[in-house]
Amino acid sequence: MSYQVNEKGYYGDFGGAFIPEMLYPNVEELRSRYLNIMQEESFQKEFRQLLKDYVGRPTPLYFAERFSEKFGTKIYLKREDLCHTGAHKVNNTIGQILMAKRLGKNRIIAETGAGQHGVATATVCALMGIECVVYMGEIDIKRQAPNVARMKMLGATVVPAKSGSRTLKDATNEAIRDWINNPVDTHYIIGSVVGPHPYPDMVARFQSVISEEVKKQLQEKEDREAPDHVVACVGGGSNAAGIYYHYLDNEKVNIIAVEAAGEGILTGKSAATSALGREGIIHGSKTLLMQTDDGQITEPYSISAGLDYPGVGPMHANLFRTGRGEFISVTDEEAMAAGLQLCKLEGIIPAIETAHALAIFDKRKFEKDEVVVVNLSGRGDKDLNTYIEHFNL
Numbered sequence: 001m002s003y004q005v006n007e008k009g010y011y012g013d014f015g016g017a018f019i020p021e022m023l024y025p026n027v028e029e030l031r032s033r034y035l036n037i038m039q040e041e042s043f044q045k046e047f048r049q050l051l052k053d054y055v056g057r058p059t060p061l062y063f064a065e066r067f068s069e070k071f072g073t074k075i076y077l078k079r080e081d082l083c084h085t086g087a088h089k090v091n092n093t094i095g096q097i098l099m100a101k102r103l104g105k106n107r108i109i110a111e112t113g114a115g116q117h118g119v120a121t122a123t124v125c126a127l128m129g130i131e132c133v134v135y136m137g138e139i140d141i142k143r144q145a146p147n148v149a150r151m152k153m154l155g156a157t158v159v160p161a162k163s164g165s166r167t168l169k170d171a172t173n174e175a176i177r178d179w180i181n182n183p184v185d186t187h188y189i190i191g192s193v194v195g196p197h198p199y200p201d202m203v204a205r206f207q208s209v210i211s212e213e214v215k216k217q218l219q220e221k222e223d224r225e226a227p228d229h230v231v232a233c234v235g236g237g238s239n240a241a242g243i244y245y246h247y248l249d250n251e252k253v254n255i256i257a258v259e260a261a262g263e264g265i266l267t268g269k270s271a272a273t274s275a276l277g278r279e280g281i282i283h284g285s286k287t288l289l290m291q292t293d294d295g296q297i298t299e300p301y302s303i304s305a306g307l308d309y310p311g312v313g314p315m316h317a318n319l320f321r322t323g324r325g326e327f328i329s330v331t332d333e334e335a336m337a338a339g340l341q342l343c344k345l346e347g348i349i350p351a352i353e354t355a356h357a358l359a360i361f362d363k364r365k366f367e368k369d370e371v372v373v374v375n376l377s378g379r380g381d382k383d384l385n386t387y388i389e390h391f392n393l
């Protein structure tokens with residue numbers, strides 16, 4: 001049994017492409033060409049070169065000695081926080097901008113909630129001199145002013161979505177409408193392992209450079225390619241997909257997915273999709289999502305903007321349903337404490353998303369000689385105000 005996508009675009013029961021007919025030509029063009037393009041030598045050469053010289057890869061695999069001592073196990077941190085723009089998201093946007101160029105597109109659209117994916121997209125559009133339009137809910141534009149400013153400085157046009165709740169899902173609707181109206185010249189850069197096939201697989205492949213590097217780095221440090229556990233926080237699931245990718249079908253490696261419980265799973269203010277979600281369709285793919293009895297998507301909540309998403313990608317829905325992945329949820333409070341703990345013990349200020357993954361060590365025991373690799377998905381500079389408020393700094 002494989003936990004990779006099958007040729008129909010499914011991970012077990014999840015995935016597929018549930019899209020309006022008018023979107024079919026765009027998605028089909030991408031589906032029929034993405035694998036061939038990614039396998040071209042010139043594509044790989046350009047992708048690898050940019051990851052090295054522009055993003056700063058390979059990122060270190062760092063043995064966190066004091067953090068390990070505290071929890072009585074061997075903890076390694078994969079330092080995606082050191083990527084250009086401060087998180088793993090740029091691995092995917094670099095890949096997709098090259099894909100767009102190969103497909104002959106000269107205009108990029110994206111949607112963003114917290115603005116992190118918008119910034120990563122605006123960054124690669126500036127790099128390539130390609131027009132960039134980012135849809136963002138009107139409310140999010142107010143809440144995330146620094147990222148809106150970044151996008152503008154990078155030359156992107158930020159378009160407010162003024163319908164519905166004026167947040168992420170409304171921005172997504174606007175982006176889809178734009179794509180339907182501009183099928184020939186425009187590529188839609190999706191920011192996580194979500195959306196209709198082939199997006200989840202394509203994004204996972206671009207992010208898989210993370211576990212490709214971990215295999216080599218762990219070989220050097222521990223004389224083995226595979227850790228006992230790989231750990232990542234899951235919003236849509238792209239940093240997780242990246243660090244799981246080369247271990248998915250090696251069942252000796254335990255996969256741990258950490259979701260945001262918000263104020264608590266049963267409080268109504270949570271984003272713990274595996275605990276609360278049921279099968280449904282969101283963003284063009286069949287997956288687990290939080291919804292009411294009559295199928296309306298429920299508004300998620302987490303202190304971390306990047307985990308504040310009502311679904312998970314189909315790869316992760318399948319890891320949950322099959323039991324291949326161990327799912328743990330972490331509250332706002334627990335994550336904030338773990339984030340501060342990493343600051344004090346290792347001198348690294350993590351993103352609050354990442355802090356969720358770090359919080360599991362307070363909740364779950366590991367053996368002394370086990371090797372645990374945690375994806376340090378991003379740095380905490382963007383979250384400084386939340387840290388200041390939370391800890392009265």
Ligand SMILES: *Cc1c(COP(=O)(O)O)cnc(C)c1O
Binds near residue numbers: 237
């Ligand atoms: C966006 C983001 C996430 C969540 O997105 P995934 O697709 O689940 O990885 C996690 N960590 C950081 C630092 C982010 O910016």
